[in-house]
Amino acid sequence: MSGKIQMLDLRAQYLSIKEEIDTAMASVVDSCKFINGPQVEQFAKALEEYSGAGHVIPCANGTDALQIALMGLGLEKGDEVIVPAFTYVATAEVIALLGLVPVMADVDPGSFCLRLEDIIPAVTPRTKAIVPVHLFGQCADMEPILEWAAPRGIAVVEDNAQSLGARYSFSDGRIAHAGTMGTIGCISFFPTKPLGCYGDGGALMCNDDELAQRLKMIASHGQRIKYHHEIVGCNSRLDTLQAAVLLAKLPHLDSWNKARAAVAERYRQQLSDIDGIILPAGSAKSTHVYHQYTIRVRDGRRDALKEHLAAAGIASMIYYPLPLQEQKAFAPIARAAGSLGNSARLCAEVLSLPICPELSSEAQDRICEQIRSFFK
Numbered sequence: 001m002s003g004k005i006q007m008l009d010l011r012a013q014y015l016s017i018k019e020e021i022d023t024a025m026a027s028v029v030d031s032c033k034f035i036n037g038p039q040v041e042q043f044a045k046a047l048e049e050y051s052g053a054g055h056v057i058p059c060a061n062g063t064d065a066l067q068i069a070l071m072g073l074g075l076e077k078g079d080e081v082i083v084p085a086f087t088y089v090a091t092a093e094v095i096a097l098l099g100l101v102p103v104m105a106d107v108d109p110g111s112f113c114l115r116l117e118d119i120i121p122a123v124t125p126r127t128k129a130i131v132p133v134h135l136f137g138q139c140a141d142m143e144p145i146l147e148w149a150a151p152r153g154i155a156v157v158e159d160n161a162q163s164l165g166a167r168y169s170f171s172d173g174r175i176a177h178a179g180t181m182g183t184i185g186c187i188s189f190f191p192t193k194p195l196g197c198y199g200d201g202g203a204l205m206c207n208d209d210e211l212a213q214r215l216k217m218i219a220s221h222g223q224r225i226k227y228h229h230e231i232v233g234c235n236s237r238l239d240t241l242q243a244a245v246l247l248a249k250l251p252h253l254d255s256w257n258k259a260r261a262a263v264a265e266r267y268r269q270q271l272s273d274i275d276g277i278i279l280p281a282g283s284a285k286s287t288h289v290y291h292q293y294t295i296r297v298r299d300g301r302r303d304a305l306k307e308h309l310a311a312a313g314i315a316s317m318i319y320y321p322l323p324l325q326e327q328k329a330f331a332p333i334a335r336a337a338g339s340l341g342n343s344a345r346l347c348a349e350v351l352s353l354p355i356c357p358e359l360s361s362e363a364q365d366r367i368c369e370q371i372r373s374f375f376k
């Protein structure tokens with residue numbers, strides 16, 4: 001068999017729902033209501049219904065969602081926000097942009113996520129917020145974090161760019177969607193994310209009515225009534241075309257997430273006996289929507305495996321090659337809590353394999369055979 005295998009196949013997904021998407025987009029173009037058309041509010045309501053979030057506030061992208069969330073908390077310059085060192089840069093970038101201090105904490109090498117025990121050593125009297133990232137499709141262990149943060153008045157902003165649709169189980173049996181557990185949840189609809197639009201898009205989730213109003217205002221130039229600006233905000237809108245695409249795609253999200261989990265299960269069956277790699281760990285508390293299927297490669301052989309796969313026409317990606325503490329931009333701004341050794345090690349070991357609902361079993365067999373032959 002030949003032919004290249006990509007990380008994901010957006011075109012195959014489009015073709016599987018082509019009529020719905022084409023109809024939805026054509027109706028927006030026909031109406032010419034490109035900004036704040038009815039689909040924007042309809043999508044917000046549909047996502048509230050799907051997730052159980054009290055309020056969904058659409059915005060322009062996931063990075064903006066994080067920025068608007070932090071603006072909404074009313075923090076002061078120099079206040080500290082704890083972030084995982086192993087994450088996408090956007091998580092820390094918005095903190096720096098607002099004159100706040102990103103404090104980098106280490107992560108659990110098994111789940112790739114921030115734990116309460118990683119957070120504690122990073123806390124100071126200036127700690128005002130924590131941003132756990134639900135990385136690669138699975139929720140961070142939220143219950144201990146929320147229980148610890150609540151009595152201290154520390155906000156918890158979930159970076160849920162990668163895990164929309166994942167469910168977390170609390171010890172009392174309550175089950176909550178990723179993004180709906182903390183003070184605010186932030187979503188990205190970048191095309192490759194679990195629910196991706198056809199351009200940029202994002203949203204905030206919030207259960208507090210007053211805070212939700214404030215976030216909505218911030219995203220809209222600080223106004224509730226047009227041309228009456230109560231606070232300094234920004235311009236961050238989900239455009240109507242993107243909302244229409246997302247409205248058409250949302251009913252499919254759970255089945256796509258399930259299909260990716262089935263691909264992950266096949267990887268587990270075919271790769272679990274290979275000593276040279278560590279497969280992603282499941283969690284007893286969170287379902288996994290497998291935004292990425294990320295293995296760890298032992299003995300410094302990650303880059304060699306990546307090249308071996310590339311030579312066989314198989315894509316793979318390194319998310320992420322550098323931890324925050326090694327990013328030049330953050331050296332003068334961020335503070336590290338401890339040595340952050342897990343984050344540095346993960347950056348040297350991780351390799352994400354192709355995964356998408358449409359990945360054929362033939363293609364997946366080919367990927368697994370190539371990984372097997374590399375370790376022979």
Ligand SMILES: *Cc1c(COP(=O)(O)O)cnc(C)c1O
Nearest residue numbers: 061062063088090161188189190
């Ligand atoms: C994608 C992503 C973002 C940013 O989302 P954009 O829509 O690209 O701005 C933030 N955090 C994480 C963890 C992400 O994966």
